[in-house]
Amino acid sequence: MLFMKNSDKLKIYNDVRSQWVLYLFMLPAVAATLVFSYRPMYGVIMAFQKYDIIKGIVGSEFVGLKNFISFFSDTRFYAALYNTIALGSLGLLCFPIPIVFAILINEYKYEGAKRIVQSVTYLPHFISWVIISGLLYRLLDQDSGAINAFLNVFGIESIAFFREPVYFWWIYILAVIWKDTGLNSILYLSAMTAINPETYEAAIVDGANRIQRIWNITLPGIMPTVVMLMILRISAFFSGNFEALFAMRNPMISIRSDSVEVFTYYRGVVGGEYGYAAAIGFSQSIMAIVLLFISNKGLKKITGYSLF
Amino acid sequence: MRRNTISAFNIVVSIIFILVCFATVYPFIYAFSFSVSEYMLSAKKAVILLPRGFTLQNYYILASDSKVLKGAFISFARTITGVVLFVLVTGMCAYSMSKSRLRGRKIFFIFFVIPMYINGGMLPMYMLIRSLGLFNNFLVYILPGCFGGFFMFLIKVYLETIPDSLEESARLDGAGDFHIATRIYAPLSLPVIATASLFVGVAQWNSWFDALLYISNKEMYPLQMVLQEILRQTQINNILDTFELTTRQKPKINAESYKMAVLIVTTLPIVFIYPFAQKYFVKGLMIGAVKM
Numbered sequence: 125m126l127f128m129k130n131s132d133k134l135k136i137y138n139d140v141r142s143q144w145v146l147y148l149f150m151l152p153a154v155a156a157t158l159v160f161s162y163r164p165m166y167g168v169i170m171a172f173q174k175y176d177i178i179k180g181i182v183g184s185e186f187v188g189l190k191n192f193i194s195f196f197s198d199t200r201f202y203a204a205l206y207n208t209i210a211l212g213s214l215g216l217l218c219f220p221i222p223i224v225f226a227i228l229i230n231e232y233k234y235e236g237a238k239r240i241v242q243s244v245t246y247l248p249h250f251i252s253w254v255i256i257s258g259l260l261y262r263l264l265d266q267d268s269g270a271i272n273a274f275l276n277v278f279g280i281e282s283i284a285f286f287r288e289p290v291y292f293w294w295i296y297i298l299a300v301i302w303k304d305t306g307l308n309s310i311l312y313l314s315a316m317t318a319i320n321p322e323t324y325e326a327a328i329v330d331g332a333n334r335i336q337r338i339w340n341i342t343l344p345g346i347m348p349t350v351v352m353l354m355i356l357r358i359s360a361f362f363s364g365n366f367e368a369l370f371a372m373r374n375p376m377i378s379i380r381s382d383s384v385e386v387f388t389y390y391r392g393v394v395g396g397e398y399g400y401a402a403a404i405g406f407s408q409s410i411m412a413i414v415l416l417f418i419s420n421k422g423l424k425k426i427t428g429y430s431l432f
Numbered sequence: 433m434r435r436n437t438i439s440a441f442n443i444v445v446s447i448i449f450i451l452v453c454f455a456t457v458y459p460f461i462y463a464f465s466f467s468v469s470e471y472m473l474s475a476k477k478a479v480i481l482l483p484r485g486f487t488l489q490n491y492y493i494l495a496s497d498s499k500v501l502k503g504a505f506i507s508f509a510r511t512i513t514g515v516v517l518f519v520l521v522t523g524m525c526a527y528s529m530s531k532s533r534l535r536g537r538k539i540f541f542i543f544f545v546i547p548m549y550i551n552g553g554m555l556p557m558y559m560l561i562r563s564l565g566l567f568n569n570f571l572v573y574i575l576p577g578c579f580g581g582f583f584m585f586l587i588k589v590y591l592e593t594i595p596d597s598l599e600e601s602a603r604l605d606g607a608g609d610f611h612i613a614t615r616i617y618a619p620l621s622l623p624v625i626a627t628a629s630l631f632v633g634v635a636q637w638n639s640w641f642d643a644l645l646y647i648s649n650k651e652m653y654p655l656q657m658v659l660q661e662i663l664r665q666t667q668i669n670n671i672l673d674t675f676e677l678t679t680r681q682k683p684k685i686n687a688e689s690y691k692m693a694v695l696i697v698t699t700l701p702i703v704f705i706y707p708f709a710q711k712y713f714v715k716g717l718m719i720g721a722v723k724m
Contacts, residue, residue: 136535139533139535140535143531143533143534143535143609145608145609145610146527146528146531146534146609147528149524149525149527149528149609149613150524150525150528150529150540152520152521152524152525152578152579153521153522153524153525153544153579153584154525154540154543156521156575156578156579157543157544157579157581159560159564160557160575160576160579161546161547161551161552162547163552163556163560164551164552164553164556164557164560165550165551165552165556166556167552167555167556167557167559167560168552168553168556170555170556170559175559177559177562180559180563181559225452228445228448228449231441231445232442232445232446232449233442234442234446237446237449240453241449241452241453243710244452244453244456244457245452245453245456246710246713246714247456247703247706247710248456250634250638250702250706250709251638251699251702252637252638252639252640252656252698254638254640254656254657254659254660254663254698255656255659255695255698255699257663258463258659258663258691258692258695259459259460259462259463259695260459261663262459262462262463262466262688262691262692263459263462265688267477268477268479268688269477270462270477270479270480270481272477273480274480276477302455302456306456310714334441366641367641370641370644371660374664385554388554388555389554392554392555393554393555393558393645398555398559401554401555402553402555402556405552405553405554405555405556406553408553409550409551409553413549413550416549
């Protein structure tokens with residue numbers, strides 16, 4: 125930039141001058157991004173401080189990696205990490221469900237029914253986790269819930285689903301499947317509509333059955349989408365679904381419901397150990413970026429596709 | 433033979449789809465039935481699918497529950513102001529970003545993409561909101577989310593499909609950027625703006641975590657947060673006592689069925705707007721997936 129010709133400088137100056145309305149239009153967005161996205165990134169510094177809420181980032185004392193060492197030697201942190209890893213792994217195991225669902229919709233012949241199924245299954249995505257947790261507590265209620273009424277018919281005694289920690293992971297993962305399977309199938313379906321119908325026709329002429337067509341045409345056709353969503357899912361492995369867990373947890377089942385983020389919330393926001401909690405959050409962000417690059421590279425090797 | 437295998441497949445898939453649809457809708461039917469059933473019956477395991485008896489008692493009490501009414505007001509207010517602000521901030525930015533003549537477009541691109549993948553986390557955000565004085569301030573509901581990178585790029589991609597000739601002819605007539613953006617581009621981009629508005633509106637209506645983190649004044653709780661409190665507590669007795677005092681009749685409800693009534697009322701706006709949301713949302717997602 126230093127060696128720029130004077131005529132270039134003049135051109136930039138004139139461009140910027142004539143485009144001042146465009147810059148004016150962007151001003152609120154740039155300001156909002158600076159304040160609410162970039163300022164918190166700078167705020168990550170508090171993870172390396174004994175953060176004092178009065179003194180702020182500038183005045184607080186730096187303690188190096190002390191916050192990191194103290195949470196890595198905290199057994200309660202490991203309990204939360206254990207839950208996060210378990211829930212993340214269950215989530216990964218459920219990754220193929222929307223793909224299977226999309227394939228079923230794609231192969232299904234009745235157009236009208238197809239559209240109804242799609243409309244119905246997309247709905248839960250628009251329902252908040254508070255409402256979903258309310259529905260679950262009602263359905264699974266020990267005294268008057270429908271699920272226990274159903275179990276009683278088969279002679280099984282009522283189960284205290286939300287008082288015994290052992291059930292929580294399964295309740296949670298079923299709720300996630302219920303909420304997001306329909307909507308997650310959209311991206312696969314749109315990828316499937318991009319596959320040339322003639323490929324299928326040619327395969328039918330060659331005598332390929334349905335399974336062969338799905339395996340050899342549909343799946344390769346949606347592979348780029350699968351890889352893209354897989355990478356994003358893997359990178360979110362340690363992030364968990366904070367709102368869902370927080371809406372569904374209760375103290376009796378906290379041993380199974382409290383993920384790293386719930387732990388962070390209680391230690392940081394409620395407990396006031398700001399630097400300590402920020403250190404956990406910072407580690408999670410680092411893990412997300414690391415996993416993003418690792419999974420991008422790994423899947424590129426395996427499938428030939430990648431996110432970037 | 434082929435015909436037989438095809439129909440067998442379709443029968444199996446039909447059954448799967450019926451089960452899936454039932455499992456999706458059932459919790460809502462159940463909650464509604466529970467909320468309108470006679471209180472003696474709903475307490476036991478008598479309500480499974482359809483209401484037992486019929487009473488709107490829960491909804492009468494709800495209509496005089498000031499917490500719920502205040503919460504609904506806050507929720508509507510934040511949804512409407514949130515959507516308007518979002519469309520203005522994000523739409524104007526997308527207009528500028530869609531112009532290839534914009535100087536520094538690449539730098540702005542990177543500037544807006546980075547926050548889509550990286551964020552500072554809960555605690556730095558908490559401290560920021562605190563230092564901005566947004567605790568217990570209505571603005572905390574709408575300011576942090578007034579710009580969204582994903583929707584900015586979605587609107588930008590859509591605006592780029594509008595032919596340049598429209599702009600050029602308007603310029604010949606002496607129109608400036610402001611006039612072109614508001615009179616030509618805004619009306620033409622209504623479909624994508626509807627997509628963004630519906631999505632942001634639903635997110636605003638469903639939002640409660642910001643209230644949990646930043647709002648301690650319960651008068652300012654949105655409906656979702658009020659619902660969360662009602663679901664979790666036993667304070668319902670207070671509401672019932674007030675009802676008994678003011679109307680001099682014993683409310684014939686139990687806490688559980690009252691919770692379901694509040695839950696149904698909180699869900700209704702979403703169900704009402706869902707047919708529109710679905711149409712635009714799916715379209716918007718597809719544009720986004722194909723073009724980005």
